[in-house]
Amino acid sequence: MKVADPESWWHSAMRYLAPLLLLLSLASACTRTSVEEQVHALGSREFTPEKWAVATTVEREQMLGSFFKQYPAQSLTAPEVKKLLGNPTGYYDYDENLAYFIGPPTVDSKYGKERMLVFITDKRNGGIDRIELVPPLR
Numbered sequence: 001m002k003v004a005d006p007e008s009w010w011h012s013a014m015r016y017l018a019p020l021l022l023l024l025s026l027a028s029a030c031t032r033t034s035v036e037e038q039v040h041a042l043g044s045r046e047f048t049p050e051k052w053a054v055a056t057t058v059e060r061e062q063m064l065g066s067f068f069k070q071y072p073a074q075s076l077t078a079p080e081v082k083k084l085l086g087n088p089t090g091y092y093d094y095d096e097n098l099a100y101f102i103g104p105p106t107v108d109s110k111y112g113k114e115r116m117l118v119f120i121t122d123k124r125n126g127g128i129d130r131i132e133l134v135p136p137l138r
Contacts (some may be wrong), residue, residue: 038137041137045062053086057105090111117132
């Protein structure tokens with residue numbers, strides 16, 4: 001009677017398990033929702049630079065869906081963001097990253113009492129690399 005080699009069993013199992021794990025991790029990465037998509041749940045208040053300038057932080061949060069619908073983040077530069085939203089109201093890690101407080105003062109983070117909308121900026125060309133909400137939406 002032949003006894004199964006435990007090592008060959010392990011290799012056989014890994015041959016099928018490794019591609020499955022890779023497929024699951026790729027599927028999970030594809031289902032992550034971008035900040036630009038998430039903010040539509042925060043409200044549907046119309047964005048204009050004039051309305052933003054006089055809005056409360058809660059009203060600004062409610063304008064984000066309209067803002068990103070009109071101005072996709074990847075097409076913006078830091079000077080364009082400043083022209084639309086004014087001078088940053090917060091600070092996030094580097095001077096180049098434009099940060100704006102949004103939402104109610106009930107959200108706590110190491111940066112303050114409100115959530116921050118952060119435009120992560122490429123230091124070389126001033127383009128917007130990505131958008132972050134700090135802390136993120138749950």
